[in-house]
Amino acid sequence: MASIGQIIFWSMIVLIFVIAGIIILLLAIAFSVSQGxxxxxxxxxxxxxxxxxxxxxxxxxxxxxxxxxxxxxxxxxxxxxxxxxxxxxxxxxxxxxxxxxxxxxxxxxxxxxxxxxxxxxxxxxxxxxxxxxxxxxxxxxxxxxxxxxxxAFSAPNITRSENNSLAANAPRWLPKPDVTWLDLNGSQLNSSTQFSTLTMGIVQVTSNLQVQVTDGIYTCIIQNALVTALSTATVTGNGVSTTTDFTFNSSPNIMKSHVISTSFILFCMLVR
Missing domain, CATH: 2.60.40.10 (Immunoglobulins)
Structure with a gap:
């Protein structure tokens, strides 16, 4: 069993370490504040x-x-x-x-x-x-x-095709992206996409929606590991008006998959 003297001795040692730690912490805080x-x-x-x-x-x-x-x-x-x-x-x-x-x-x-x-x-x-x-x-x-x-990234030009569908043409993307079309409810639509290689590995993206469209809103998403271009095409009569928003991957370790979630797209469409 420890004597009273030993208890006092070790208590003092512990107290010294605690006080020293508090002083170091305070000095670190003061130093960081003083340095802006x-x-x-x-x-x-x-x-x-x-x-x-x-x-x-x-x-x-x-x-x-x-x-x-x-x-x-x-x-x-x-x-x-x-x-x-x-x-x-x-x-x-x-x-x-x-x-x-x-x-x-x-x-x-x-x-x-x-x-x-x-x-x-x-x-x-x-x-x-x-x-x-x-x-x-x-x-x-x-x-x-x-x-x-x-x-490399660019907004697509979305036009109405001869078969009453939509075609998107984006002149420059790198790395090679994925392309997805959605209807107003966030359901994925059938499409075909071709890539033409330009200089420095940049590709031109041509994507055709394989369904006939009616008046309404359609979304084309072009996305790679760096950038997502979310383009909203509003079809009215024979005309198509398009707006594009770019979002950038906030960290190199995020979005390793190029497939964007439907819930995220719906959220983006709702907050527009």
């Missing part, structure tokens, strides 16, 4: 080949006040040099990787509002990868990572 924050609202953006894409990055100081002495550095994992560097109210591109020459820019007019976003022009396949936005200023030090994925 650097965040992104779009950690997995999708770039459309040949188009521009925005890599979002925002920062906030502990006081909410941002001075003009802000240093912003964009880097890409696996590449030497910088993507873009901003210091002393100007770009410093001496160490810029040649891949990004004349293709990237920040927005100096909004940096003092906490916006360090990067515009990447004319996206290429080799631009895919992890980018890091690092910000250093009075009251903030930190970084955020963004994984850019690159593909």
């Amino acid at each position: 924050s650097v965040v992104t609202n779009t950690p997995f953006p999708v770039g459309n080949l040949g188009k521009d894409v925005m890599l979002g990055c925002k920062f906030q100081t502990k006081t909410g006040q941002i001075s003009s002495s802000v240093s912003i550095t964009w880097q890409k994992d696996g590449l030497t040099g910088v993507v873009y560097q901003f210091q002393n109210n100007a770009g410093h591109l001496q160490d810029q990787n040649p891949q990004f020459k004349n293709r990237v820019t920040l927005f100096p007019d909004v940096i003092t509002t906490g916006n360090a976003s990067l515009l990447l022009r004319t996206v290429r396949m080799e631009d895919e990868g992890v980018y890091r936005c690092s910000v250093t200023a009075s009251g903030v030090t930190g970084s955020a990572s963004i994984r850019l994925r690159v593909g």
